[in-house]
Amino acid sequence: MCDLELCLFTVCVCDLELCLFSESEKVHTFRGPHWCEYCANFMWGLIAQGVHCSDCGLNVHKQCSKLVPSDCQPDLRRIKKVFSCDLTTLVKAHNTTRPMVVDMCIKEIELRGLQSEGLYRVSGFSEHIEDVRLAFDRDGEKADISANVYNDINIIAGALKLYLRDLPIPVITFHVYSKFIQAAKMPNPDTRLEAIHEGLLLLPPAHYETLRYLMMHLKKVTMFEKDNFMNSENLGIVFGPTLMQPPEQNALATLNDMRHQKLIIQLLIEHEDVLF
Structure with a gap:
């Protein structure tokens, strides 16, 4: 079969496959x-x-x-894992508004970690973070992440960051990424916040609710800045690349966008009560 025939054959097969599925x-x-x-x-x-x-x-x-x-x-019995599973899929399968990983980790961190120095910046042991991931994948909401099992709160914070970082579609989705980056570049503070708010309204419900809840939590973290040394700018540096990833993997563009990512998360934290 020549190259042209092979291409035509591939196109025909793909067209046939597309017909087998719904529009979505x-x-x-x-x-x-x-x-x-x-x-x-x-x-x-x-x-x-x-x-x-x-x-x-x-x-x-x-x-x-x-x-x-x-x-x-999706049938909950068929969802084999929690980490690296699409956010919308997971919340629909569990009939929740946010992933239980986010709820459980944040609850544990607010219970015993808000005053921990370098919270979210200091890394926990990677093998222990991996243990938490496996626990969630295996046990779901029954996973035990209490101090009895993981005394170092940085392990729980690291697991939360890992969960958010490994989402196949970031919390701030590829679809609205450029809108947020453009908003960060706006010189007028009021116009910038307005553009960010417009971008938030374009997020899928599960992504919006997860981001809202996370920003409420990070705002609480900044209230203990004297103890944990984590202000909104520091948290923006940590969570910018975690919550925002460019649609195209371009090293130079990613590097250039880092300061804008940081600024967006910083503003979301500082103006959480107005933007959400």
Whole structure:
């Protein structure tokens, strides 16, 4: 088969595959390694590895997509993991407004860690953070992250950052990333806040609620700045790249955007009561 015939054949096959799925489900090419959120097995191939649902963000094998309920409510028994699972998919599966990882970690940190020096900046032991990840993936909301098991609060803070960093779609989604970056570049403070607020309204409900709750928490962290030495600027440096990732992996653009990412998170923390 010549190259032209091969290309035409590939196009025909892709068109046929697209017809098998609903309008919200499209054959998708994922960046980097990706796992099916239905069966938890690896998606093989370099292109068109699986199907992406634009409604709920579910990423699955083509065959698995036929088994996912049409209302985008995945069967909880089929969700094999918590970390690296799409945020919208996870909250719909558990029928919550936010991921229980975020709720549980923040509750634990506010219980015993707000005065911890360098909170979120100081790293916990990576192997212990990995233990927390495995506990959530294995036990879900029954995972024990109390001081009896993890005395160092930096482990819990590290696990929360890992969860947010490993989301396949960041909390501030790829779709609105450029809008937030443009807002950060605006010289007028009032116009800038207005643009940020407009960007927040474009976020999917689960992303909006997760970001709102996290900013409320980080605002509390800044209230203990005399003890933990973490003000809104420091937290912006830590959480900027965690919550915001550019749609295209360009090292130079990413480097240039870091100060804007920091500023956005800093403003979200400082003006949490106005923006949300």
